[in-house]
Amino acid sequence: MSSSLELIPGLHNDLATQCLLRLPASELIRLKKVNSLWRIFIESDRFYMERKRRRTCPSVFIVRRISDFYQCFDAEIENRLQEPRALFTCDLRQGQNLFPPGIVFATVGSSVYGFASGHYVQKFSLLTRKWISLMKMFPSNVRLMAQSVRDLVVVIVCTVQESEKDEHETRLARNWREDPCTVCEVLDTHTNEWATVGGLPDSCQGIHMFIHNGSVFLEDEAGSIYRLHVTNRTWKEDVNMEAMLGPIRGVSMRILRARGIVYAVHNQSQLVVKHIMTANDNYRILDVVKLNVRSPSEYFLFERNQSIFLIIGTGITAPWRSEPVFVYQGLLVLSVPCHELLTANILDG
Numbered sequence: 001m002s003s004s005l006e007l008i009p010g011l012h013n014d015l016a017t018q019c020l021l022r023l024p025a026s027e028l029i030r031l032k033k034v035n036s037l038w039r040i041f042i043e044s045d046r047f048y049m050e051r052k053r054r055r056t057c058p059s060v061f062i063v064r065r066i067s068d069f070y071q072c073f074d075a076e077i078e079n080r081l082q083e084p085r086a087l088f089t090c091d092l093r094q095g096q097n098l099f100p101p102g103i104v105f106a107t108v109g110s111s112v113y114g115f116a117s118g119h120y121v122q123k124f125s126l127l128t129r130k131w132i133s134l135m136k137m138f139p140s141n142v143r144l145m146a147q148s149v150r151d152l153v154v155v156i157v158c159t160v161q162e163s164e165k166d167e168h169e170t171r172l173a174r175n176w177r178e179d180p181c182t183v184c185e186v187l188d189t190h191t192n193e194w195a196t197v198g199g200l201p202d203s204c205q206g207i208h209m210f211i212h213n214g215s216v217f218l219e220d221e222a223g224s225i226y227r228l229h230v231t232n233r234t235w236k237e238d239v240n241m242e243a244m245l246g247p248i249r250g251v252s253m254r255i256l257r258a259r260g261i262v263y264a265v266h267n268q269s270q271l272v273v274k275h276i277m278t279a280n281d282n283y284r285i286l287d288v289v290k291l292n293v294r295s296p297s298e299y300f301l302f303e304r305n306q307s308i309f310l311i312i313g314t315g316i317t318a319p320w321r322s323e324p325v326f327v328y329q330g331l332l333v334l335s336v337p338c339h340e341l342l343t344a345n346i347l348d349g
Contacts, residue, residue, distance in 0.1 A: 005037065007020075007037065017047070017050070020042065021050060021054055024079075025057070025079035026079055028042050029082075029083065049127060052110060052127060053127070057076055058077045058078070059077055059346075059347045060075045060081060060311065060344055060346060060347065061112050061126075061344070061346075061347045062075060062344045063341075063342040064313070064338035065092075065339050065340040066316055068091065069090060069092060069095065070089070070090050070091075070092070070094075070099060070342075071086055071089050072087045073086055074126060075322075075334070077305075077307075077346075080322050080324075080332060081309070081322045081334045082322050087126065088124070088130075088131070098122060100118075100119055102116055102143070103342065104116075104145060105146065105342075105343040105345050106153045106154075107345045107348075108148045108189045109189075109347075109348055110125060110127060110347060111124065111189065112124040112125075112345065113148075115138065115144045117143070117144060118138070118139065118140035118141075120133040120134060120136065120137050121133070121134040121187075122134070134192070136187075138155075138157060142157050144156065144158075145158075145206060145208075145218075146209075147211055147216050149211065149215070149216050150230065151189050151190055152187065152188060152189065152230065153186070153187040153189060154185075154197075154209070155184070155186070155187065156182060156183075156184055156206045156209055157182070157183045158205060158206050159181055159183075181202055181204070181205075182200050182218075184196065184198075184199075184200060184235065197228065197233050197234060198234055199235030199236055200218070200226060200235045203222075204226070205220050205222075206218045206220050207220060207221055207250070207252075212256045215227055215228065215230075216230075217241055219245075223242070223249045223250070224237055225237065225238050225239075227241065244261075246283060248261060248276060251265060253300070255303045255308060257303075259277065260275055260276050260277040261278075262274070262276075262288070262301075262331075263301075264301050264310070266293060266295075266299070269293065270290060270292060271292070271299055272289075272290050273287075273290075273301070273310060273328075274286065274287055274288060288328045289325050289328065289331070289333070291312060291333070294313065295313070298313035298340070299311065299313070299341075300343070300344040302344075302345075302346060307331075307332060308331045309331075309334065310331065310332070310334070311336060312333065312334070312341070313338045313340065314335045314336065314338070316337045316338065319337065321335045322334045322335075
């Protein structure tokens with residue numbers, strides 16, 4: 001390579017690449033302004049793949065529908081979710097097959113898993129940028145929830161109604177009962193093996209699943225909270241968590257913190273993020289921010305490294321915008337222009 005194409009004059013490009021790989025995303029954005037060669041190299045697929053392979057770059061994986069196509073993005077957290085990278089794009093027909101109504105997602109490392117009733121489980125890898133089908137299908141007419149913990153993906157399957165099943169559906173549904181119930185299946189992403197986990201009562205109808213301090217919890221319609229004991233592979237009721245949630249049982253988007261609970265509620269096209277503070281069995285609720293959000297399904301709230309991220313879907317004419325909420329330290333709001341926001345999940349890869 002001639003000296004005019006050297007990233008750093010006098011230094012072999014392999015060594016220059018090693019130097020750039022050690023820099024945070026915020027510095028790389030500044031370095032793209034040095035010259036066109038640096039910008040092209042830093043934005044290249046080769047450099048992106050090397051960064052994902054060699055260092056942990058926590059990011060947010062986003063799937064959206066805009067006009068007649070679907071897109072998957074990767075937005076790095078250390079760059080405050082700015083300048084997202086497009087990983088995958090497909091047309092409307094392929095997207096409707098990959099992302100059917102009711103699909104839920106879970107992430108492990110640099111992989112994303114998609115679960116939908118009546119469809120094969122889908123897996124996406126940041127390194128290959130491809131969706132592949134796994135040999136696992138859940139029955140039709142069920143409602144799914146999914147969360148990841150360690151190297152496991154926990155899937156809650158709630159039967160919603162009785163239905164006549166043909167021979168194929170009956171074979172797929174051998175672990176489900178005819179009457180309404182909740183069943184838990186766990187995927188070990190190392191071995192790609194599934195296991196059924198017991199401990200949930202027959203009357204349990206799960207409505208929300210969430211993570212707290214590395215544990216998976218499930219809330220049912222009656223307000224009971226169950227905790228998954230990963231080592232023993234069983235669920236047990238957790239009365240301490242029931243007391244901790246207090247007046248906000250039934251709220252799907254919530255983050256439990258040392259000084260209270262942050263949660264979001266949607267009402268008549270307005271999304272309100274609230275902070276409930278507890279002291280001596282008394283509750284004090286503060287409104288943190290109010291935003292216009294079209295649908296209660298088009299926002300996602302989660303926490304990473306003491307920072308809270310709120311991802312919302314906005315109209316297609318609005319820009320992709322990431323901005324902090326100054327009245328509440330540690331809250332970052334990302335507006336994603338789209339017709340439909342399917343998911344926003346943390347990726348550790």
